[in-house]
Structures are given as C-alpha cells and as structure tokens.
Amino acid sequence: MDYATLLQILDSTLRLTVPLLLACLAGLFSERAGIFDIGLEGKMLVAAMTSGSVAFLTGSAWIGLAAGIGASLLWALMHGIASITFRGNQLISGVALNFLASGMTILVAQAAFGQGGRTPPLAGSARFNEVALPLADTLRGVPVIGPFYADVISGHSLLVYIALLCVPLTWWVLFRTRFGLRLRAVGENPAAVDTAGISVSRMRFTAVLITGVLCGIAGAYLATALQAGFGREMTAGRGYIALAALIFAKWRPWGALWATLLFGFFQALALRPDVVPIPVAALEALPYVLTVLVLAGFVGKAIPPRAGGEPYVKER
Amino acid sequence: MRQIPRWADVVLVPLISLLLAAICATLVILAIGQDPVEALNTMVTGALGSAYGWGYTLYYTTSFIFTGLAVTVAFHAGLFNIGGEGQAQLGGLGVALALLFVPWPHWTVALLGAIVASAAFGAVWAAIPGWLQAKRGSHIVITTIMFNYIAYSLIVWLLVDVLRPPGQAEPATARFAHGIPALSDIPGLNLVFTQGIPANISLFLALLACIGVWALLWRTPLGYEIRAFGKSEPAARYAGIRPVRTIMIAMALSGALAGMMSVNNVMGESGRLMQNASEGAGFIGIAVALMGRNHPFGVVLAALLFGFLYQGGAELGLWTSIPIELRIVIQGLVILFTGALDHMVRMMLSLVFSRRKVA
Known part of the structure; x- marks a missing residue:
C-alpha cells in the first residue's frame, strides 16, 4: 500500500467517522444523564429522511439540516416521555422507536416522492459541499505533511469540521460548566441532585434533547453531505456501532473521537477490497466483528454511569 | 400509584x-x-377472509411463536435478546446443511434432523453473545445486534460463494430432497385448506414448544433458577445459582427456539435456503413477547395477531398504495x-x- 492509497483510506475514514462521532457524542450526553439510548439509529434515520426531503424541496441544505434536527428532536422527545415521564424500559423504548423510524421513513418518503422509499438525488446547494481549508493548495508541495493536509484534513463538508469541534465543546460543557456537573450527577446519583433542589426530570430531558440535536446533525450529514439523498435504512447500524464506541470510549468525549476514528477506519477498509484481500461479505461484516472483539477484549474495565437505565422515582 | x-x-x-x-x-x-377503513378491510379480507389467507396467517404465526418464545425465555433471565433475527438465519443454515449433506431415508427422520440442526446452530449463535456477557462483560444488547449483521453477511457469503449450485444465478442453495407436509396435505384439514398453503405441520411443533417452555420455566428447577436470576442477580447468586451457567443456558435455549423457526420457513415453505429467509421474524419476536406478557400462552395469541398483521400488511402492499x-x-x-x-x-x-x- 503506497502513501496515496493510505491518504485515500484516511480521507474516507474521516468522512465515515463523522456520523459515528456525532451519534457517539449524542449517546454520551444521554447516558451520562442516566438514560440509555438504543434509539440513536432511529433518530439518525428520521433526520436523514427529513433533511433529504426538505433539502430537495427547498434547495437548501441548511433548511434540510434544521428540519432533520427537528425530526430527530421529536423522536428524542418520545424517548424522554417514555423513559423519564412514564419510567418505561429505556432499552425497549429505544428499540421501538428504531422500528418506528425504519417504517415511517419509508412510508413518508414513498408518499412524498413515490420512488420506493428513497428521496430524489440532491445537487448543488441542497447538499453540504466540500470546502477547501486555507493554504491547502499552497502547502500541497510540502513532503508527507502537505498531501496529508490537502487531501485528508482539507476538502470536507462544513459538517465534518462542526462534528470535530463538538468534541472539545462536549468536553467543556460536561466537565467545565455547572450544567455539565449537574448532568453527570444526574447519571450517577439522581437523589443527590434532587436534594440540591434541581429537577432530575428536567436535567434528563435536556440531555435527551441534546442527544436529539446531535443525532439530527448526524442524520442530515448522511443524506446531504456523505451521500446525495436519503436511501432506505441508510444508517446501516451506525447508531449501534456508535454505542459500542461509547463503551470503548468509557463515556468520555476525547475517547469518543478516538474510538469512532477507529471504527471509521474499519468502515473505510471495508470499502477497499483491493487493499484488504478477503471476500466482500467478510469485509462488510468486518466493522461488526471488530466491534464485538473490541467490546469483548480491549475495553478494559468500562464503568457506565451508575444510575444508567434506572428511572428516578422521587421519594414521598 | x-x-x-x-x-x-x-x-x-x-x-x-x-x-x-x-x-x-x-x-x-x-x-x-x-384510507384507514379500506386498509383494515383489505387486511381482514386478505388475512382472515379465506382459508387461503388463513394458510398464510398461520404460517407467519408459526414463525412468530418460535421467535416470541425465544425473546420470552431470555427476558425471564433478565436478558434482552435482540439477536433473534441472526439466530433464525443461522438456524436456516443448520436446516440447509442437514438436509443437503445427510441422505435421510424418510421425511420424518429428516424433520428430526432439521429440528436438531436448526436448534443447535441458533443456540450457538446466541450462546456466544451470552458467553461474552457472562465472562467478558460485553453488553448483550449490542453484541446480539452485531451478531445479526454478521449473520446476514455470513449467509450472503455462503449462498453466493459456497452453497450455490453451479449454473444457478440466484443466491440460494439447491432444493432439499425432503420437505414437510403442509396443513393442506393432512387428511381432514385438506377439506378446509383446498389450495396449497405455506402453513405446515411445524405449527404443531411451535405449540409443543410453547408447552415445553411453560413446563420448563414454571415446573423445573432450571426454570426456577432462570426466573430467579432474572428477578435479582445478587439474590440468585446468594442462593447459589451460578450466573455464567444460567446466562449461557437461557441464551442457548433462546437461540435454539429462534433457530427452530427455520423448520417452518426454510424446510417447510421454500424448500431451500434463500437470502434473508427470516424476513424480520426475529424482531417481531420482541413485540410478540411483550404483547404476550412473556407467557407462552400469551405468546400464541400475540403471534396470531402479528400473523394477521403480517399477512394483512402483505395484502396492503399488493392491493393498495400503502x-x-x-x-x-x-x-x-x-x-x-x-x-x-x-x-x-x-x-x-x-x-x-x-x-x-x-x-
């Protein structure tokens, strides 16, 4: 494998990491606040469909993004109502909402466009197009680093850079603000937060809605940046891989970046049968197999937020 | 409250x-x-309005009883097995290998072989995530989901590159030498089901499995251990119930049940293994188990309801624009x-x- 091939693989690694990263950070907010969310997949899917449709109808990727976030928020709200307000089983709620997303996206896309559950292809301003970072062409001549900067770091859509910025932002919000402290406390010991006079439900709803926003961006990225339009089941298990990455990252923002880069790299390898000489089906299964191996072997001791998955019942 | x-x-x-x-x-x-009224009409007529429709409804019901029981057994052990789909696909592989490579003398013996093979393959596919949860602490929900994707790729690879007979374009195995009788082949029932239908004698196998699961969970020490473990792991541990063993047995049983649905669709309906043979029945099992309140009797009723929904839904796709x-x-x-x-x-x-x- 020569340097140019490596750069190509790293380039697609970054592209494929972004939806995983956004979903992983989304799950981070929710799970740090004590709400398990299997439904990242479904939220990304509805956001992808909505943003693809709206971007096609309005011709604006930005309006599409807003609509995608809106749809994802609706799903997040349903998860919040089921698991916070009515203290339902969070895993089951997530699974249910994933099925709902899987069916609804096809139903709505079929009713709106009649193309077998896809949205029409997007072009021009209906997509987030690639932006070149400053000096990309000037620096290309510099050995090793120059092509890396020009081909891997530069030349992605704006959402890629937004996603990368979300990592330090998430770290700052969770570990350097009062809001973040309370959010983490709600996931570890909700009774203590309640004693301090802060509403547990409110904190948890806020976290779940932040999850919705991030999943919305991830879904919009899939339909309007990574690809040109929505296709059936286009999330392809990314929501679940993001959950695995979250455990691998031990529920930390920077860990989330490294973990999702690793999984993104697996996915990028799976697209290159010329580099990895194994049958295509095995290559397709590779990210899932590696997810299992990573979860089974190399995680070390991953301690989830202590109150995760348990509904909070106020003492009377 | x-x-x-x-x-x-x-x-x-x-x-x-x-x-x-x-x-x-x-x-x-x-x-x-x-129009919802038209939709309901189409569904009821198509699924329940004729013996032919019932033949399909009962066919789906059979699959859903198996996958519903699979989720139920795992639920009682406090485990959420979302991997029924992959376990059913692997069960299909077991059926295909048993029927393609063993020269069974008669279909009754072949049926027994298919049951054992499907259960074994499904059990192994569920026991691996079970082992990973029990020994390595991997989250069973995520591992079983990953195993669904892996099973799908594995079957595609086997059908395209290994099991496909030479000269055949479609990714599927050769036809099996033995099938099982459909309900329309049974004397007496053939007066009701006059046309060929996919519902077959594995419906009775499914009902037997229900009784078996009920007896196991509520009438044996093992069932007691599984339920106790599901209610409270620390209490079960204190009472001397071994966690690893209980998780493994519950998951293996769950996978075996999910795998056995392949007797219905792979051996019974299609007579060969095709891509995506289980058609999401593994996931339906979650809904069936919840709707049936995790009781075998409730599972039968819920499976019948979903059999109706599935056949009715297929009719919707055929006759309406829904x-x-x-x-x-x-x-x-x-x-x-x-x-x-x-x-x-x-x-x-x-x-x-x-x-x-x-x-």
Whole structure:
C-alpha cells in the first residue's frame, strides 16, 4: 500500500467517522444523564429522511439540516416521555422507536416522492459541499505533511469540521460548566441532585434533547453531505456501532473521537477490497466483528454511569 | 400509584396498549393520505377472509411463536435478546446443511434432523453473545445486534460463494430432497385448506414448544433458577445459582427456539435456503413477547395477531398504495406501548379504578 492509497483510506475514514462521532457524542450526553439510548439509529434515520426531503424541496441544505434536527428532536422527545415521564424500559423504548423510524421513513418518503422509499438525488446547494481549508493548495508541495493536509484534513463538508469541534465543546460543557456537573450527577446519583433542589426530570430531558440535536446533525450529514439523498435504512447500524464506541470510549468525549476514528477506519477498509484481500461479505461484516472483539477484549474495565437505565422515582 | 386488579393488569393493559397502537397507526395512514377503513378491510379480507389467507396467517404465526418464545425465555433471565433475527438465519443454515449433506431415508427422520440442526446452530449463535456477557462483560444488547449483521453477511457469503449450485444465478442453495407436509396435505384439514398453503405441520411443533417452555420455566428447577436470576442477580447468586451457567443456558435455549423457526420457513415453505429467509421474524419476536406478557400462552395469541398483521400488511402492499412497511410501523408502536409505555397505561387504568371505588 503506497502513501496515496493510505491518504485515500484516511480521507474516507474521516468522512465515515463523522456520523459515528456525532451519534457517539449524542449517546454520551444521554447516558451520562442516566438514560440509555438504543434509539440513536432511529433518530439518525428520521433526520436523514427529513433533511433529504426538505433539502430537495427547498434547495437548501441548511433548511434540510434544521428540519432533520427537528425530526430527530421529536423522536428524542418520545424517548424522554417514555423513559423519564412514564419510567418505561429505556432499552425497549429505544428499540421501538428504531422500528418506528425504519417504517415511517419509508412510508413518508414513498408518499412524498413515490420512488420506493428513497428521496430524489440532491445537487448543488441542497447538499453540504466540500470546502477547501486555507493554504491547502499552497502547502500541497510540502513532503508527507502537505498531501496529508490537502487531501485528508482539507476538502470536507462544513459538517465534518462542526462534528470535530463538538468534541472539545462536549468536553467543556460536561466537565467545565455547572450544567455539565449537574448532568453527570444526574447519571450517577439522581437523589443527590434532587436534594440540591434541581429537577432530575428536567436535567434528563435536556440531555435527551441534546442527544436529539446531535443525532439530527448526524442524520442530515448522511443524506446531504456523505451521500446525495436519503436511501432506505441508510444508517446501516451506525447508531449501534456508535454505542459500542461509547463503551470503548468509557463515556468520555476525547475517547469518543478516538474510538469512532477507529471504527471509521474499519468502515473505510471495508470499502477497499483491493487493499484488504478477503471476500466482500467478510469485509462488510468486518466493522461488526471488530466491534464485538473490541467490546469483548480491549475495553478494559468500562464503568457506565451508575444510575444508567434506572428511572428516578422521587421519594414521598 | 394505586394497585389495579390482576385481571385488569393481565387483560386490559395489553388490550388498551393495542388500541393505542391501532389509533396511532390509523393516524399514520391518514397522514400519508390513505384510507384507514379500506386498509383494515383489505387486511381482514386478505388475512382472515379465506382459508387461503388463513394458510398464510398461520404460517407467519408459526414463525412468530418460535421467535416470541425465544425473546420470552431470555427476558425471564433478565436478558434482552435482540439477536433473534441472526439466530433464525443461522438456524436456516443448520436446516440447509442437514438436509443437503445427510441422505435421510424418510421425511420424518429428516424433520428430526432439521429440528436438531436448526436448534443447535441458533443456540450457538446466541450462546456466544451470552458467553461474552457472562465472562467478558460485553453488553448483550449490542453484541446480539452485531451478531445479526454478521449473520446476514455470513449467509450472503455462503449462498453466493459456497452453497450455490453451479449454473444457478440466484443466491440460494439447491432444493432439499425432503420437505414437510403442509396443513393442506393432512387428511381432514385438506377439506378446509383446498389450495396449497405455506402453513405446515411445524405449527404443531411451535405449540409443543410453547408447552415445553411453560413446563420448563414454571415446573423445573432450571426454570426456577432462570426466573430467579432474572428477578435479582445478587439474590440468585446468594442462593447459589451460578450466573455464567444460567446466562449461557437461557441464551442457548433462546437461540435454539429462534433457530427452530427455520423448520417452518426454510424446510417447510421454500424448500431451500434463500437470502434473508427470516424476513424480520426475529424482531417481531420482541413485540410478540411483550404483547404476550412473556407467557407462552400469551405468546400464541400475540403471534396470531402479528400473523394477521403480517399477512394483512402483505395484502396492503399488493392491493393498495400503502407500502408493506406499515407492518414495521405497527410493530414499533406495539413495542412502544406494551414495552415502554406500559406504566402510562397502568396509570390511566388506576385512575379509572380508583374513581369507581369512590363512587
């Protein structure tokens, strides 16, 4: 494998990491606040469909993004109502909402466009197009680093850079603000937060809605940046891989970046049968197999937020 | 929260959940500009209006009983097995290998071989995530989901590159030498089912499995251990129940049940292994188990309901412009209302019952 091939693989690694990263950070907010969310997949899917449709109808990727976030928020709200307000089983709620997303996206896309559950292809301003970072062409001549900067770091859509910025932002919000402290406390010991006079439900709803926003961006990225339009089941298990990455990252923002880069790299390898000489089906299964191996072997001791998955019942 | 009578908890809670899901589904149909009354008509006529329709409804019911029982057994051990789909696919592989490579003298013996092979393959595919959870602490929900994707790729690879007979374009195995009788082949029943139907004698196998699961869970020490472990792991551990063993057995049983649905679809209906043979039945098992309140008897009723929904949904896809995926929406709604919003339904009911007492 020569340097140019490596750069190509790293380039697609970054592209494929972004939806995983956004979903992983989304799950981070929710799970740090004590709400398990299997439904990242479904939220990304509805956001992808909505943003693809709206971007096609309005011709604006930005309006599409807003609509995608809106749809994802609706799903997040349903998860919040089921698991916070009515203290339902969070895993089951997530699974249910994933099925709902899987069916609804096809139903709505079929009713709106009649193309077998896809949205029409997007072009021009209906997509987030690639932006070149400053000096990309000037620096290309510099050995090793120059092509890396020009081909891997530069030349992605704006959402890629937004996603990368979300990592330090998430770290700052969770570990350097009062809001973040309370959010983490709600996931570890909700009774203590309640004693301090802060509403547990409110904190948890806020976290779940932040999850919705991030999943919305991830879904919009899939339909309007990574690809040109929505296709059936286009999330392809990314929501679940993001959950695995979250455990691998031990529920930390920077860990989330490294973990999702690793999984993104697996996915990028799976697209290159010329580099990895194994049958295509095995290559397709590779990210899932590696997810299992990573979860089974190399995680070390991953301690989830202590109150995760348990509904909070106020003492009377 | 006030207690509600036991009969209301057992009967009214699932019925109201179902009603709420039906209302939401109606709204969805209206929202995509279709006629819900026409949709219901099409579904009832297509699934229940003729012996032919019943033949399909009962065929789906058979699969859903198996996958519903699979989820039920795991639930009782406190494990959420979302991997029924992959386990069913692997069960199909077991059936195919047993029927293709062993020269069975008679279909009855072949049926026994297929049952054992499907159960074994499904059990192994579920036991690996079980082992990973018990020994390595991997989250079983995520591992079983990953195993669904891996199973899918594995079957595609085997069908395209290994098991496909030379000269055949379609990714599928050769036809099996033995099938099993459809309900329409049975003397007596053939007076009712005059046309060829996919429902076959594995329906009786499914009903036997129900009795078996009931007896196992509520009439044997092993069943007691599984249920105790599911209720409280620390308490079970204190009582001397071995966690690793219980998880492994519960998952293997669960996978075996999911795998056995392949006797119905792979050996019975198609007579060969094709891509995506289980058609999402593994996921339906989650809805069936929740709707059936994790009891084998309830599972039968819920499986019948979903058999109707599945066959009715297929008819919708054929005769109306409502996409067949409406089935997935209804499935999601049923899981949501019965599994996650059950407290909401109970709160509503407890209001009704407390008001009646005052009056």
